[in-house]
Amino acid sequence: MELFLQQTVNAFALGGTYALLALGLAVVFSIMGLINFAHGELMTIAGYVLMYCGLAGISFVFAVPLALLASTFAAVLMERVAFRPVRNSSGATMLVTSFAVAMILQVLFQNLISVRSQPVLLPEALSGSIMIGGLVIGVNKLVAIISTVIMLIFLDRFLSKQKYGIAMRAAAEDFAVARLMGIRANTVIAGAFAISGLLAGVAAILWVSQRASVDPLMGFTPVLKAFIAAILGGLGSLRGAVAGGFLLGFIEIYLAAFLPPALQEFRDPIGLGLVVLVLLMRPNGLLPAASLKAEKV
Amino acid sequence: MVQPLLQVRSLDVRYGAVQAVDGINFEVEQGEIIALLGANGAGKSSTLNAIAGLVPTFGGEVQFDGQNITNLRPEMLPGLGITLSPEGRRVFGTLSVAENLQMGAFGMKDPHEIAAAWDRVYTLFPILAERRDQFAGTLSGGQQQMLAVGRALMSNPKMLLLDEPSLGLAPKIIEQIFELITTLNQQGVTILVVEQNVSMALEVANRAYVLANGRIATSGAAKDLAASTNLQNAYLGGA
Numbered sequence: 001m002e003l004f005l006q007q008t009v010n011a012f013a014l015g016g017t018y019a020l021l022a023l024g025l026a027v028v029f030s031i032m033g034l035i036n037f038a039h040g041e042l043m044t045i046a047g048y049v050l051m052y053c054g055l056a057g058i059s060f061v062f063a064v065p066l067a068l069l070a071s072t073f074a075a076v077l078m079e080r081v082a083f084r085p086v087r088n089s090s091g092a093t094m095l096v097t098s099f100a101v102a103m104i105l106q107v108l109f110q111n112l113i114s115v116r117s118q119p120v121l122l123p124e125a126l127s128g129s130i131m132i133g134g135l136v137i138g139v140n141k142l143v144a145i146i147s148t149v150i151m152l153i154f155l156d157r158f159l160s161k162q163k164y165g166i167a168m169r170a171a172a173e174d175f176a177v178a179r180l181m182g183i184r185a186n187t188v189i190a191g192a193f194a195i196s197g198l199l200a201g202v203a204a205i206l207w208v209s210q211r212a213s214v215d216p217l218m219g220f221t222p223v224l225k226a227f228i229a230a231i232l233g234g235l236g237s238l239r240g241a242v243a244g245g246f247l248l249g250f251i252e253i254y255l256a257a258f259l260p261p262a263l264q265e266f267r268d269p270i271g272l273g274l275v276v277l278v279l280l281m282r283p284n285g286l287l288p289a290a291s292l293k294a295e296k297v
Numbered sequence: 298m299v300q301p302l303l304q305v306r307s308l309d310v311r312y313g314a315v316q317a318v319d320g321i322n323f324e325v326e327q328g329e330i331i332a333l334l335g336a337n338g339a340g341k342s343s344t345l346n347a348i349a350g351l352v353p354t355f356g357g358e359v360q361f362d363g364q365n366i367t368n369l370r371p372e373m374l375p376g377l378g379i380t381l382s383p384e385g386r387r388v389f390g391t392l393s394v395a396e397n398l399q400m401g402a403f404g405m406k407d408p409h410e411i412a413a414a415w416d417r418v419y420t421l422f423p424i425l426a427e428r429r430d431q432f433a434g435t436l437s438g439g440q441q442q443m444l445a446v447g448r449a450l451m452s453n454p455k456m457l458l459l460d461e462p463s464l465g466l467a468p469k470i471i472e473q474i475f476e477l478i479t480t481l482n483q484q485g486v487t488i489l490v491v492e493q494n495v496s497m498a499l500e501v502a503n504r505a506y507v508l509a510n511g512r513i514a515t516s517g518a519a520k521d522l523a524a525s526t527n528l529q530n531a532y533l534g535g536a
Binding site: 163166167169170173174176177178179180181182183184185 | 349351370371372373374375376380381383387389390391392396397399400401403404448452
């Protein structure tokens, strides 16, 4: 029982990180129909900012906002430079563009920083642990869960109460009609990228705080997982992305913890098998988007 | 001579090789109700969408209120005083009624003007005030049409473009919609309405243009067109 609870905490921490990443993918996809595989490189950028801040002796308290600022800015820049020229192209064109952006950034990281994994200086407190009701919980896990909850509440408030948040939901449902209301396409899309960059930055900090290192390909695996999570939840649906992220986190952690040792090497195929099973039962995902039909302009 | 509020000159709309609108000319004077009629595929919606900037024009010019709005981005139009209520209503189903209306007023800054717009729309459509917190997707077809028109009115437009407002509605509701068009016109809104319901449209309109194959086949005062017996057979596909 204790092991189960312990692993549940781990699952919430990992699932939360997947949820933030999947949300970032979903926000952009819901607005412009782009699956941004370069989302992972936004994480890597935030990771490198943390690393350089550590090297420069800048306190972690200041490094975190700097990292978030960097990934947010990079996301907006990415849209402006790479995705705006292909905005009205097919989904395939945009997807390939995002792969190109990802690869260019990876090569830049490898050549300008290092091919190898670099250590990131983290505050001592993050690697400690605290006792809650007989459970030993890592501070970094706790921070991950709390940060995820804060981000989800923040995003939910923004999308339900703020004029620009409501405009983003309107644009996600029917982009052309949102424009007829006077909602500027460029503003909404830049806003979606800024939010996705912010989410990638938070996820990067949580990811790095579990590993204390950053490498040029750091973003690839988590974003692939987030992509699976977004599909699992229903591509383009924000609530679905969160649900899918948590479900994938739970599947991975529980399989790692409770699968017999002989089967451990089949952990990933079994996990993805479960994902396929869910999709067979719910082909549009757990919580499908309201308007897959709506035309993206 | 006073310049017409909306002036369309040699408008040309193409989808690839398909010529949807083939060099049409028409104008709408301030304060008029103009009906754009024609069979399916005659180019009526393409004309409205081109005016609103939703589809690019291949050639020609659109003037609104003395400004050239040809190929202007759709988000610029509400600020100039012209809005489109699109075909099929297209309310934001996952937003509440009030959020839909709030989006209609998106570009407005003056809080007094915004408050006046809410008053006007809730007075015109008490049902929308009643259902303000409901998801728009749960409204009936007629209520969704009212919401679509209300949303387009929130920016306080001089001119309203209505694309098939009677589509798929019950006869009783259609009557209400056409009454509404007259009411709005009396409030000073100039209206260009695309319709398949020819008899109703000709009843409320001052003038009408009949499109066939992307060209204006005939035009004139609504009552003359209503009296002409061969209008239906010639251009509107029998019925």
